[in-house]
Amino acid sequence: MLEHHIQNMQLQDMNLGIVLSILIMLTSECLTLSWLSFVYSEGWYCSGGAVQPMPTASDQGGACDLGEYCPGGSDAPIPCDGGYFCDRVKLALPTGPCQQG
Numbered sequence: 001m002l003e004h005h006i007q008n009m010q011l012q013d014m015n016l017g018i019v020l021s022i023l024i025m026l027t028s029e030c031l032t033l034s035w036l037s038f039v040y041s042e043g044w045y046c047s048g049g050a051v052q053p054m055p056t057a058s059d060q061g062g063a064c065d066l067g068e069y070c071p072g073g074s075d076a077p078i079p080c081d082g083g084y085f086c087d088r089v090k091l092a093l094p095t096g097p098c099q100q101g
Contacts, residue, residue: 043090045074063090 041053046061055061064070068077069091080086084094 042072042092043070045070045077047075065089069093 044054050060064077067080067086087095
């Protein structure tokens with residue numbers, strides 16, 4: 001009997017966690033919780049208070065510019081790493097390595 005009660009509690013906790021995750025995703029596209037980073041759009045950053053995955057208001061975030069990249073979940077643009085180039089806007093990762101010359 002006790003084992004059955006424990007299993008029911010675990011199932012309820014799991015269901016509650018799923019429901020809370022869905023509610024959070026529906027109410028806020030731009031979150032700072034790393035485990036929900038899939039909510040942010042790649043190539044964009046959210047600096048807080050955004051209500052869409054690709055914010056256009058400068059106080060909420062924006063698209064990554066030339067020389068920057070933004071993996072999904074970024075809260076700020078990342079300057080292109082040394083030895084790599086970022087030749088387009090809205091990049092999720094650097095375009096590629098620089099050639100030696």
